[in-house]
Amino acid sequence: MHEMSIAIPLVEQLQALAAEHNAARVEALTVAAGVMRQVVPEALVVAFEVAAAETCAAGASLTVESVPLAARCRQCGRQFEPSIDSFVCDRCNQADVEIIDGNDIVLTSVTFQQADDEDQPG
Ligand SMILES: [Zn+2]
Numbered sequence: 001m002h003e004m005s006i007a008i009p010l011v012e013q014l015q016a017l018a019a020e021h022n023a024a025r026v027e028a029l030t031v032a033a034g035v036m037r038q039v040v041p042e043a044l045v046v047a048f049e050v051a052a053a054e055t056c057a058a059g060a061s062l063t064v065e066s067v068p069l070a071a072r073c074r075q076c077g078r079q080f081e082p083s084i085d086s087f088v089c090d091r092c093n094q095a096d097v098e099i100i101d102g103n104d105i106v107l108t109s110v111t112f113q114q115a116d117d118e119d120q121p122g
Pocket residue numbers: 073074075076077078089090091092093094
């Protein structure tokens with residue numbers, strides 16, 4: 001399962017962050033997933049639940065945001081949103097492009113639950 005290879009390092013990252021913040025648990029997190037990675041949000045949520053079981057991130061609520069693809073043409077400098085199977089610049093028709101966004105899986109926000117103030121938000 002492709003999503004499992006994303007979920008496992010994600011949980012490791014959360015465990016490191018929780019330790020850094022002296023947090024007892026991870027309550028919620030948001031992940032920005034670039035469309036190039038072709039992540040199925042529902043599958044990532046399921047994979048995350050499995051990977052996070054028996055860790056400080058168990059039961060955390062995961063939100064997956066989709067990051068659209070963005071490319072810059074190396075020939076004419078145009079920035080555009082290519083389709084996933086065609087990277088041809090719509091201005092100069094060259095396929096010499098650099099992907100500038102939509103190619104990463106990034107943890108964008110995490111909400112921790114502190115050990116000693118369980119009822120306080122944030
Ligand atoms: Zn171009």
